[in-house]
Amino acid sequence: MKPDSTRVIADLKEFKALTSDERGAQRVAWGPVWRTAREWFQKKLQAELGLTTTRDPAGNLWATLPGKSKKSIVIGSHLDSVPGGGWLDGCLGVIAGLEVLRRAKAAGTPPLTLHLVDWADEEGARFGRSLQGSAASAGSLDAQKELAHLVDRDGAKLPDALAENGITLDGMKGAKPYFDALEAVAYLELHIEQGPVLESMKKPAGVVLGSMGVERHNLRFVGQAAHSGAAPIHLRKDAFLAAAQFALACREISVKYSGSTPRTRVVATCGVVKVEPNFVTAVPGSTEISIDLRALDGKVLSKMLAEAKKASARAAKKFKVEVSWSPLIHITPRLFDPTLMKFVRESVKEVTGSAVELPSGPLHDASEMAGVLPTAMLFAQSSPGISHTKLEDTPIPALDKSIRAFLLTVDRAMSSLSPTGERVGVRG
Amino acid sequence: MKPDSTRVIADLKEFKALTSDERGAQRVAWGPVWRTAREWFQKKLQAELGLTTTRDPAGNLWATLPGKSKKSIVIGSHLDSVPGGGWLDGCLGVIAGLEVLRRAKAAGTPPLTLHLVDWADEEGARFGRSLQGSAASAGSLDAQKELAHLVDRDGAKLPDALAENGITLDGMKGAKPYFDALEAVAYLELHIEQGPVLESMKKPAGVVLGSMGVERHNLRFVGQAAHSGAAPIHLRKDAFLAAAQFALACREISVKYSGSTPRTRVVATCGVVKVEPNFVTAVPGSTEISIDLRALDGKVLSKMLAEAKKASARAAKKFKVEVSWSPLIHITPRLFDPTLMKFVRESVKEVTGSAVELPSGPLHDASEMAGVLPTAMLFAQSSPGISHTKLEDTPIPALDKSIRAFLLTVDRAMSSLSPTGERVGVRG
Numbered sequence: 001m002k003p004d005s006t007r008v009i010a011d012l013k014e015f016k017a018l019t020s021d022e023r024g025a026q027r028v029a030w031g032p033v034w035r036t037a038r039e040w041f042q043k044k045l046q047a048e049l050g051l052t053t054t055r056d057p058a059g060n061l062w063a064t065l066p067g068k069s070k071k072s073i074v075i076g077s078h079l080d081s082v083p084g085g086g087w088l089d090g091c092l093g094v095i096a097g098l099e100v101l102r103r104a105k106a107a108g109t110p111p112l113t114l115h116l117v118d119w120a121d122e123e124g125a126r127f128g129r130s131l132q133g134s135a136a137s138a139g140s141l142d143a144q145k146e147l148a149h150l151v152d153r154d155g156a157k158l159p160d161a162l163a164e165n166g167i168t169l170d171g172m173k174g175a176k177p178y179f180d181a182l183e184a185v186a187y188l189e190l191h192i193e194q195g196p197v198l199e200s201m202k203k204p205a206g207v208v209l210g211s212m213g214v215e216r217h218n219l220r221f222v223g224q225a226a227h228s229g230a231a232p233i234h235l236r237k238d239a240f241l242a243a244a245q246f247a248l249a250c251r252e253i254s255v256k257y258s259g260s261t262p263r264t265r266v267v268a269t270c271g272v273v274k275v276e277p278n279f280v281t282a283v284p285g286s287t288e289i290s291i292d293l294r295a296l297d298g299k300v301l302s303k304m305l306a307e308a309k310k311a312s313a314r315a316a317k318k319f320k321v322e323v324s325w326s327p328l329i330h331i332t333p334r335l336f337d338p339t340l341m342k343f344v345r346e347s348v349k350e351v352t353g354s355a356v357e358l359p360s361g362p363l364h365d366a367s368e369m370a371g372v373l374p375t376a377m378l379f380a381q382s383s384p385g386i387s388h389t390k391l392e393d394t395p396i397p398a399l400d401k402s403i404r405a406f407l408l409t410v411d412r413a414m415s416s417l418s419p420t421g422e423r424v425g426v427r428g
Numbered sequence: 429m430k431p432d433s434t435r436v437i438a439d440l441k442e443f444k445a446l447t448s449d450e451r452g453a454q455r456v457a458w459g460p461v462w463r464t465a466r467e468w469f470q471k472k473l474q475a476e477l478g479l480t481t482t483r484d485p486a487g488n489l490w491a492t493l494p495g496k497s498k499k500s501i502v503i504g505s506h507l508d509s510v511p512g513g514g515w516l517d518g519c520l521g522v523i524a525g526l527e528v529l530r531r532a533k534a535a536g537t538p539p540l541t542l543h544l545v546d547w548a549d550e551e552g553a554r555f556g557r558s559l560q561g562s563a564a565s566a567g568s569l570d571a572q573k574e575l576a577h578l579v580d581r582d583g584a585k586l587p588d589a590l591a592e593n594g595i596t597l598d599g600m601k602g603a604k605p606y607f608d609a610l611e612a613v614a615y616l617e618l619h620i621e622q623g624p625v626l627e628s629m630k631k632p633a634g635v636v637l638g639s640m641g642v643e644r645h646n647l648r649f650v651g652q653a654a655h656s657g658a659a660p661i662h663l664r665k666d667a668f669l670a671a672a673q674f675a676l677a678c679r680e681i682s683v684k685y686s687g688s689t690p691r692t693r694v695v696a697t698c699g700v701v702k703v704e705p706n707f708v709t710a711v712p713g714s715t716e717i718s719i720d721l722r723a724l725d726g727k728v729l730s731k732m733l734a735e736a737k738k739a740s741a742r743a744a745k746k747f748k749v750e751v752s753w754s755p756l757i758h759i760t761p762r763l764f765d766p767t768l769m770k771f772v773r774e775s776v777k778e779v780t781g782s783a784v785e786l787p788s789g790p791l792h793d794a795s796e797m798a799g800v801l802p803t804a805m806l807f808a809q810s811s812p813g814i815s816h817t818k819l820e821d822t823p824i825p826a827l828d829k830s831i832r833a834f835l836l837t838v839d840r841a842m843s844s845l846s847p848t849g850e851r852v853g854v855r856g
Contacts, residue, residue: 195658212657216708226814228697228720229640229789230623232690233682235813240701241679244672251669254661262660269656271710273668273703280644280718280756281790282699290708292656328708361657362709385663386654388710 001103003407005400008099012399015040015095016087024084024390027091029121029132030161037079041094041118049101057174058136059120059167064113065101072113073413074187074373075100076134076365078122085123086192086392088399092380093190094118096403100410111418115182119365127151127158134365136175138372143169179372186340186413187369189377190406192394194362196385197262203356204398205405207344208377209263211360211367212294213301213333218272219246219312223321225277225285240275240284242312242319247273249311250291256307257300262358266295266304290328296359298333334367340376340413347408348378351401362387378406429531431835433828436527440827443468443523444515452512452818455519457549457560458589465507469522469546477529485602486564487548487595492541493529500541501841502612502801503528504562504793505619506550513551514620514820516827520808521618522546524831528838539846543610547793555579555586562793564603566800571597607800614768614841615797617805618834620822622790624813625690631784632826633833635772636805637691639788639795640722641729641761646700647674647740651749653705653713668703668712670747675701677739678719684735685728690786694723694732718756724787726761762795768804768841775836776806779829790815806834 019027019037026033038061045051045063054062064072077093097116104110119137124130127150135141148169150158159169193199198206223237247270254268272290291308295301309325316323341357348355360367360377369375380394380402394402447455447465454461466489473479479491492500505521525544532538547565552558555578563569576597578586587597621627626634651665675698682696700718719736723729737753744751769785776783788795788805797803808822808830822830 193658194655195660196654196663197658197660200663214657218708224814225817226624227622227790227816228699229642229695229722229791230621230625230810230815231695231789231813232623232625232693233679233686233695235624235628238679238697240698241675244675247669247672248676251661251666258661265660267656267659267661269666269709269711270668271656271703271708271712272706273701273712273715274706275699275701278700278702280646280699280720281697283697284699284701287701292708294657361659362655363657382658385659386652387658388655389653 001106003103003404005403007102008096008403009396009399011044011095011098012087012092015091020087025081025087026083027079027081028083028125029080029123030126030165034080038118041079044098049105051101056137056178057167057171058133059165060133060137060175061118063101063116065104065110067110067113069112070183072115072182072184073410073417074115074117074182074184074369075189075410076117076119076187077189077191078119078365080121080123082123082125082388084390085388086390088192088394089194089387089392090122090191092192096190096406099403100407103407110414112185112414115184122365126161131363131365131368134368136172137179138368139176140368140371141172143172184373185417187366187373187375188340188410188413189364189366190402191364191377191379192387192392193379193382193385194387195382197358198356198379198381199383199385201356203354204352204381205348205402206379207341207348207355207357208336208379209357209359210296210333210335210370211363212296213298214329214331214363215293215301215305216328217291218326218328219243219289219291219323221287221289221316221321221323223285223319226283228281228283231283236283237320238283239287239321242315242321242323243273243287243289245315245318246312247289249315250308253304253307253311257295257304262356263296266300267361268293268304268308294361296333301333331363334370336370336376337374340374343409343412343416344376344378347405347412350408351405378402378409429534431531431832433831435530436524436831437824437827439472439523439526440515440520443519448515453509453515454511455507455509456511456553457508457551458554458593462508466546469507472526477533479529484565484606485595485599486561487593488561488565488603489546491529491544493532493538495538495541497540498611500543500610500612501838501845502543502545502610502615502797503617503838504545504547504615505617506547506793508549508551510551510553510816512818513816514818516620516822517622517815517820518550518619520620524618524834527831528835531835538842540613540842543612550793554589559791559793559796562796564600565607566796567604568796568799569600571600612801613845615794615801615803616768616838616841617792617794618830619792619805619807620815620820621807621810621813622815623810625786626784626807626809627811627813629784631782632780632809633776633830634807635769635776635783635785636764636807637785637787638724638761638763638798639791640724641726642757642759643721643729643733644756645719646754646756647671647717647719647751649715649717649744649749649751651713651747654711656709656711659711664711665748666711667715667749670743670749670751671701671715671717673743673746674740675717677743678736681732681735681739685723685732690784691724694728695789696721696732696736722789724761729761759791762798764798764804765802767844768802771837771840771844772804772806775833775840778836779833806830806837
């Protein structure tokens with residue numbers, strides 16, 4: 001059976017109409033629109049495949065198409081979105097997974113079992129902890145330590161939001177044994193790129209090398225607030241100027257450590273800047289600034305962090321202020337599995353004529369899976385190359401090719417990983 | 429009569445106890461503590477000098493000690509404060525003015541009439557328009573245009589706050605003819621420096637050259653928000669980095685145009701910085717930043733502004749963003765009167781042994797007065813050199829010397845400006 005994106009794209013449009021409003025997608029995890037999204041998914045599985053779903057103790061939603069072997073391939077992504085998000089971020093991979101199951105079932109019993117998972121709270125949009133469900137399954141989440149204290153902007157507690165969905169923090173420990181019992185041998189995910197790399201290279205799809213490591217810190221520069229007219233420049237301790245110099249230095253660090261290919265590019269971002277007292281007539285007495293450094297190579301990432309620390313000390317000294325660092329998050333680079341990446345590469349090349357490789361800057365559920373089993377990802381071009389906005393899009397021709405390449409990737413994985421060498425479907 | 433600061437300092441302490449709490453001074457214009465402050469002032473005038481006060485149509489409070497001539501010297505400053513302000517900012521000049529009247533009265537009828545004024549809403553702390561009362565008297569305030577739309581943080585309207593104090597916007601026009609009828613020939617003000625210049629020079633008091641001109645603008649850099657991991661550096665349009673480069677360039681501009689003396693120093697300040705979307709994982713798509721340029725020389729100020737505009741264009745180009753400017757305020761430099769400054773200089777030298785000269789970066793009611801009559805100011809050292817905080821202070825020895833020098837300045841002005849050459853008081 002030739003891979004076909006028709007039903008996937010139709011489903012995506014139907015899903016968008018159901019779960020978006022004029023501001024964009026509204027499938028924020030643990031809320032009513034997200035539950036509506038999951039009900040739609042469950043009805044599709046029931047109506048088209050006769051499959052029921054199981055929810056694991058972390059709230060991940062699983063559908064299983066039994067194969068000849070209990071050994072399994074997991075296909076996954078997430079139905080949740082940020083508020084006002086795009087129509088494809090996350091749901092593309094889950095809804096393409098529906099097509100994987102349809103194709104596999106139409107061809108008979110597959111050699112390996114197929115699990116399709118909708119990970120819970122990938123975005124962390126409401127409470128700030130992303131990859132929550134996949135981290136629970138991978139055993140890398142300490143729910144009591146990481147989640148018990150989280151509150152949303154309105155002061156609602158994450159444990160209460162979980163309880164509304166029948167989940168307890170202690171119960172979440174059960175997600176790991178649930179996952180282990182699946183005997184998964186591979187994890188595959190299709191996701192939009194969320195960035196402009198494929199668009200800038202005019203490629204509809206790409207092979208993901210892994211997800212970059214992240215060093216995310218909060219810096220606080222503290223000087224002395226003063227009146228903008230009364231304080232001579234040479235007597236000032238301007239905390240904002242120190243932060244400004246630091247931000248520009250971090251950009252230079254990212255340029256210095258970036259290679260010329262997508263694989264070797266690194267990034268540095270100052271995203272949060274808060275100045276106090278923030279008056280037009282006040283020399284800033286303190287400035288909080290965040291730094292988010294990313295690289296696929298862990299050694300490079302360490303060097304970037306060391307240089308950023310030196311840059312902050314230089315800036316503090318120049319402007320006679322103090323600087324302190326608070327770590328926010330440290331994530332090691334997660335490199336994807338060479339064998340599975342080969343299947344992605346061959347499939348992307350078969351559909352699009354070439355196969356560029358790029359790292360993922362954003363984290364994905366695949367980053368968690370890569371810590372516990374062979375994993376690979378396929379990116380669909382984003383155009384415009386942005387996400388977490390209703391403007392996010394993938395042109396239909398690129399969407400079509402990406403979906404077809406992903407279906408072929410699963411075929412190749414199933415064929416290769418099957419003890420019998422049996423292929424699922426007939427490839428045209 | 430030897431000038432003496434004893435009663436002034438005692439009054440200041442009494443006034444602080446009445447109008448401050450643990451967070452600092454709370455005499456915000458138009459509110460209850462400010463009214464309490466004015467009642468204290470009125471009772472002092474009545475009890476010690478037998479003087480009643482008059483409120484002009486802008487809410488400025490006037491006390492008059494008639495002289496042999498109706499020609500008058502005006503002594504003034506402001507009793508209002510920012511919330512959580514210091515104990516001396518503004519009230520020092522009004523309460524020292526009480527002593528001026530006491531001294532003059534004790535010596536008999538002065539040759540010229542003395543007016544003491546407590547200007548209304550110098551700080552603009554609640555509604556944002558500073559120098560409100562003195563601007564009304566100088567005829568430089570268009571109340572309907574500048575005040576009618578102002579609201580405080582709680583949404584209360586300035587016209588309503590004025591109405592609570594018996595003032596109407598249209599009525600405020602009467603402040604100018606009221607002032608003109610006073611036949612003032614000089615305006616003198618004692619104020620704390622609010623900055624670190626005198627402290628850094630170890631001088632208890634200083635002669636103010638004038639108030640700097642101000643160019644205050646708001647800039648908006650607009651690029652494209654993007655994911656911190658997904659957007660390669662070379663494809664970004666980072667609005668914050670452009671703002672950061674602009675801020676550092678403005679500092680360089682201020683260094684370039686600053687001379688080596690207090691008179692020739694200029695300043696540049698970026699006090700407000702607002703980044704959007706302000707997430708740790710978001711490349712800033714837009715950044716608002718304010719610039720406040722000050723110089724005593726208007727030509728220098730114009731050059732600084734022109735260079736700042738060029739710097740903003742360079743920063744925008746480098747980071748592939750757009751920049752737009754919105755003017756906030758333009759104030760021309762106000763140079764003080766050479767003859768009156770000579771009296772200040774001689775008096776400061778007499779009390780402290782030397783007389784340094786410095787411009788005022790902050791605006792004062794004297795800046796408004798300088799537009800309509802000969803004006804001079806005397807600064808008391810601030811130590812620490814900060815203001816608009818309860819930490820604001822002037823050490824008692826410096827306070828004593830500043831007050832005495834101010835009393836002598838009034839003596840000199842009275843003597844010189846009197847048609848008869850008669851001196852007020854006997855100087856020791």
